Amino acid sequence: MQTDSSSRREIGVFDSGVGGFTVLRELRALLPTARLRYLADTAYAPYGNRSPEDIRARSLAITEHLIERGAGLIVIACNTATAHAIDALRERWPALPFVGTEPGIKPAVAASRNGRIGLLATPATASSARLRALIARHADGHEVVVQGCPGIVEHIEAGDVDSAELRALVQRHCEPLRAAGVDTALLGCTHYPLIEPLWQAALGADVRLLRIETAVARRAAALWTPVPDRAGLHIETTGDPAALRAWIARVLGWRDGEVSGVALPGLAMPQRQPRP
Ligand code: DGL
Numbered sequence: 001m002q003t004d005s006s007s008r009r010e011i012g013v014f015d016s017g018v019g020g021f022t023v024l025r026e027l028r029a030l031l032p033t034a035r036l037r038y039l040a041d042t043a044y045a046p047y048g049n050r051s052p053e054d055i056r057a058r059s060l061a062i063t064e065h066l067i068e069r070g071a072g073l074i075v076i077a078c079n080t081a082t083a084h085a086i087d088a089l090r091e092r093w094p095a096l097p098f099v100g101t102e103p104g105i106k107p108a109v110a111a112s113r114n115g116r117i118g119l120l121a122t123p124a125t126a127s128s129a130r131l132r133a134l135i136a137r138h139a140d141g142h143e144v145v146v147q148g149c150p151g152i153v154e155h156i157e158a159g160d161v162d163s164a165e166l167r168a169l170v171q172r173h174c175e176p177l178r179a180a181g182v183d184t185a186l187l188g189c190t191h192y193p194l195i196e197p198l199w200q201a202a203l204g205a206d207v208r209l210l211r212i213e214t215a216v217a218r219r220a221a222a223l224w225t226p227v228p229d230r231a232g233l234h235i236e237t238t239g240d241p242a243a244l245r246a247w248i249a250r251v252l253g254w255r256d257g258e259v260s261g262v263a264l265p266g267l268a269m270p271q272r273q274p275r276p
Pocket of ligand 1: 015016017019020045046047048049077078079080081122125153188189190191
């Protein structure tokens with residue numbers, strides 16, 4: 001890792017794919033002169049179906065790369081990677097500031113009138129010990145209905161943000177929250193705000209939806225000491241840069257920011273190793 005602080009002039013942001021753009025969007029608004037690098041680990045998305053070990057391995061490889069490119073702050077714009085990797089990242093780079101993304105249980109508790117909160121997340125976040133601990137720490141006697149939502153991220157990654165099939169899937173995942181009568185629901189995956197109207201329609205207009213990306217961006221902005229340099233946005237993907245460029249233009253409407261491909265060390269896949 002570089003130790004000269006003048007060479008650590010970027011904010012590195014990562015997610016399994018396009019979800020972290022919801023955080024990046026806020027960050028760009030708060031820090032218009034910062035130099036930002038976003039890494040979408042598209043080739044390995046979704047993280048939500050992966051093992052904790054795989055998620056940690058990807059997060060370590062990505063962070064190493066972002067540091068090599070000059071990151072002085074890392075924003076983990078992914079609930080799943082935060083749940084399974086932030087401790088390992090902090091242990092490996094103790095001097096580097098990390099900002100994680102976690103569902104806002106505390107604000108949800110403050111917002112709920114009937115004491116029943118829903119939390120929509122990826123399967124890997126929903127089953128994580130870190131989420132259980134967060135709920136135990138902050139639920140304050142409220143019931144928290146945690147729903148893992150397999151399948152949603154795949155649609156969004158493919159550029160589908162409003163098909164009938166996706167709406168039906170969202171509806172299904174929201175049923176346990178409706179049955180429990182929650183009055184507040186947390187979007188516990190950074191992809192989910194990209195289809196916020198679908199969640200709202202499935203839960204009903206009287207359920208308050210809470211998202212976390214503004215708070216994450218504010219925390220990152222507070223930690224960032226501006227370095228005099230050329231502002232800019234560089235987007236990298238382990239997948240197909242042309243496909244990501246098209247996704248960004250279509251879904252976010254952004255025309256700026258370079259998008260390039262990046263090769264990072266892959267996961268060890270023992271079943272594919274040649275036999276001796
Ligand atoms: N956007 C991520 C999150 O916040 C990961 C989604 C996924 O890859 O499953 O959890």
